[in-house]
Amino acid sequence: MSKRTLIINTELEDHYIEKIKEVIPEWNILIGNDPRVWQDQLTEAEIIVIRKNEIMDSILSNQSKLKWLQSWSAGVNTFPLKQLEEKEVIVTSANGVHAYPISETIFSLMLGLTRKLHTYVKQQQSKKWDEANVSLEIHNKTIGIIGVGAIGLETAKIAKAFGMKVLGVRHSGKTKEFVDTMYTIEQLNEVLPQCDYVVVTLPLTDETKHLFGTEQFQLMKKSAFFINIARGQIVKEKEMISALKLKEIAGAGLDVFAVEPLPENSPLWEFENVIITPHSSGLTEYYGQRVIEDIFIPNLKSYLENKTPAINIVDYRNGY
Template identity: 60%
Template structure:
């Protein structure tokens, strides 16, 4: 018997797996992280849910005769062979939106850590030092600038309003958004950056966003401003960020993503007192799989089974997101 196949390259909770099985009882479902489980099925799988680096070579070798749709487990698609998949008319949907709550929480954890000197006090506690560290700032009535007002940016703006902040946004279309007081386009950074006390980058990596932030942009920021990047490392020219921090052109940086990951041990960022580093974990949450399956994959699967293109978070190949 010839089964239609789906590969789920994750160790899914049985409850979530059952929700999928109910929809496709006659399909063969291959599930698990170990490549040994699914590598022999790439050539005739119709759907792949969860992208693994080991899949790239198999896909590039043409082992994808039935592949119609890939659901990624991340918001970014930079690791996928997009040119090959586009030529094969493979639809790609992403995990965009799953991260809105955990990443916005991380953003404010970093902002509050800087403003209320939490990182400094943790270091002092380890050395048993009792010192106020000139702590006096607060975030109420400050201006937060969100570069990339998608789902993460919207949630960040909503939280910022609870703190009484002025919210500025940057988005490609310049379209207004709830909780954002003023919206800018990418070519208006010169006007946008000097207004911000906190600059938050939530953008995907595309040809237009690569190295978007460098020496010129940091020169436009206030010396008292903090820079936070939870988008992609290559949006920033990292050595120029290091220089801006060393020269006190900006007050500090909260960084979850880097040009090279893991961040090399010889990176000067590790040793800087005005930098907080997190290891690309800002999107981690106990509800990750549940949200992805229930809010994105299953609705898309239902649509796909009706003969339609999965619409939620459908990748636009031309835009890169």
């Protein structure tokens, strides 16, 4: 009988590899960025931990023996979910890996805009001493968290340390700790006029694509800040740019964009009230540890017991 095969198409530190080998010592385990390591075994792989999507054609071929696909990222919006569902492949995501670094980035952006730290950094380059009319505080304001998953919940928890009122939006509308009032996504427009900060942490799905446009920005307070660390396609970018030009909102902290890298001719580079980060909010020194030790290995142990992996299984109906 041929060996069962696991492919991980990214580099891993040796101690993570050893932990995996302890669980499946008899398996053929192929790991690395170089396709030459695993290319000719793709259709033989029963499990793949996928970081680079260019192998999808092989995964979807009729010859593929794939049963379980573990995503290296939290989002699976780039996956051919319909075809994977048809092939009855289990898909699990890395949801939760980013809760700490992204929530930290969210508050970095919120505090930076509130206390004009980005303005002071620019002034530092020219040795300019100017208070820049800073006056706003974050304490006791209202934050709307649009998408209360792991990231949104951690953000809500931190918001409470600032004495903030927390409004949440999630698909189910079910209440969560640290959220004062929860709404469904259909009630989004009721939430926006109440918020001093609107933070988008939603997955990109058919339902959330272009969720934010002119109508939503006009419903927001003129003094409100918009933070997007989710996916650029959730926002109609031209309409957001218009809202910033017309001062319909006070500013924005943006980690994601419709086109990435953000083109050099984008007007967003020029706004004084916008902070741009290069889709880096999820980067962390603990990424590999959380994917392998907290998600993949526990799921692998369940899988070997003929159980469905329980952590972060993707619901094909919802798209995440």
